[in-house]
Amino acid sequence: MRGEPRTLIDKLWDSHAIVRRESGDTLLFIDRHLLHEGSFHAFEQLKRRGGKVARPDLSFAVADHYVPTRGRSAPIADPAIARMVELIGTNARERGILLFGLDDPRQGIVHVTMPEQGLTLPGLTLVCGDSHTSTHGAFGAYAFGIGASEVAHVLMTQAIWQKKPKRMRVRVEGKISPGIGAKDIALTIIAKIGADGAQGHAVEYAGAAVRALSMEGRMTLCNLSIEAGARNGLVAPDETTFAYLEGRPFAPQGEAWVRAIDDWSKLASDADAAFDREVTLAAEEITPTVTWGTSPEQALPIDAAIPDPASVADPARAAAINDAIAYMGLRPGMKLTAIAIDRVFIGSCTNARIEDLRAAAAVLAGRRAKVPGLVSPGSSAVKRQAEEEGLDRIFREAGLEFADAGCSMCVGINGDLVPPGERCASTTNRNFKGRQGPRARTHLMSPAMAAAAAVTGHLADMRELVKGRI
């Protein structure tokens, strides 16, 4: 292997391989294991086996999926939800795992707060029982979601069996137009390659437009890798990464920091390293993009219209379009900007970082929303910063609710649901049937686009609302 040009993916794989089998299965060492309320199945398995947590010092827990976003000073009303939040606390305490609980200033969505704390670093492997763990790849970490049985496995061994994925590089060349965000890039990629287009692949994002993204933008991009079916997504670490990490609480300090920068600078893919697949996009062609259907691949530029299944030759594809149109309550040929919405949600591990809230606030400032909406910051730290910057006031004056941090209306299991039949402009990651609640209809978009939908009452092009503002 040494001497051969290697990709970032190869370098991370090689530096964590404990055992390699002839079949290609590799036992990888895990540097960070992140846990949340949903990990209770794994703790149950652990208990059943009489197992021990191998490395509590590398395990970190947070309450995010089930936490209330309002009225936190009062006890949680729903006993089943209260039990979930209690359970992660009990399990963490019993196993000696550091927990960012409901009252901790570090509480937040696992994929927002752990990077903020400096727990996500370049050159690490990181797993969590959540598919959006791909987010952490933004730092040049090898990060992927796993199921409950694998969580139990990592708890007991601090390692995991993996087959090496194929390597894919997605380059976004050129310069993104003002107001276009990482969400628009990601939805454009998913629409191009399909919701299973990257299955079996690790994806490295590269090109000038990716390099120009902030860490927040890179996290949004890597977060949505899973919606293209990828195992994980990565961006090579650079000065942007190092500047974000320096001085964060759990990031290396002193001599370790100097050594880290030196090592991390060597992680980038070698110039002549080979990828199994390459996809290239021109940044200039990326426009504000929204989903219209029930799969993230059903995404279109805002000036487009709902497709007509009658003009699709493949019967399976036509059936899928028909089915999505029926569920979403739309008509073939309808302009996207003619779709009226019932509410907006700005939040989730995809788009609830400070930069996202600023982008939404830039559209909302001095305007009123025509529909109700909820803003749930990605972490308690993001919430505090938004308040310092006065963004909370902009949201409230626009008529939106500014709440506490958690997964909230992205998945609805804390009780923040889109009512049946309602249509939500949402900055989240999944427009699946029933994702935000039974019969809820979801349109995915960037925070600026969700804000534009809020002030117009329908899907709208944010570019027309930010002239002279950004």
Next chain:
Amino acid sequence: MRPFGLLDTIACPLPFANLDTDQILPARFLKRPRREGYGGFLLHDLRFGADGEDVSSLSLDDPRYGGAEAIVARRNFGSGSSREGAVYALADFGIRCVIAPSFGDIFAQNCTMNGLLVVSLTEAQIEELLASPEIVGAKPIRIDLEAQRIMCGDASYAFDIDPLRKTKLLNGWDDIDITLTHAADIARFVAADARERPWALPHRPQGAA
């Protein structure tokens, strides 16, 4: 875990693409302990109305497919959320094998961890299966993991499977037992790694628990 032997079963058609894990098991059922059983929640919102009334037009609820241990579906089955509850719902319903053109990676791995077999065939083969007298008429097909073949009437479809995944399923083996035999390898790795990557351990800020 129950070893995966020769399986002769009716296969239930679910001719939909992108049957994601949110549809397979809606999130609100995730907080239930496994021992309560997840089978009743499989594809819940496609089968039951707001008041729990049966609104299903799925073959899954057609009595002719009662007792089916296999499902035939279109592309990207089990995409989305990593929730293993989706596999618990399938397993507790009695499903042991899903046949589709492609699967969510995490879902496929969760299946293996729970003794379920996922078989990838081409889209054309899936369409052929969906139109076959055996699937349409709810007659048994044979799933032979050892031979890596599906026999459906006169048709026979070979499939690929990762050798280790196959061995684990055939024997009902568990990853944790296998990995614990590598404890010494893990310890050696950790010792060497401390020199290679001294920055990899989390820095403990003052006052951190």
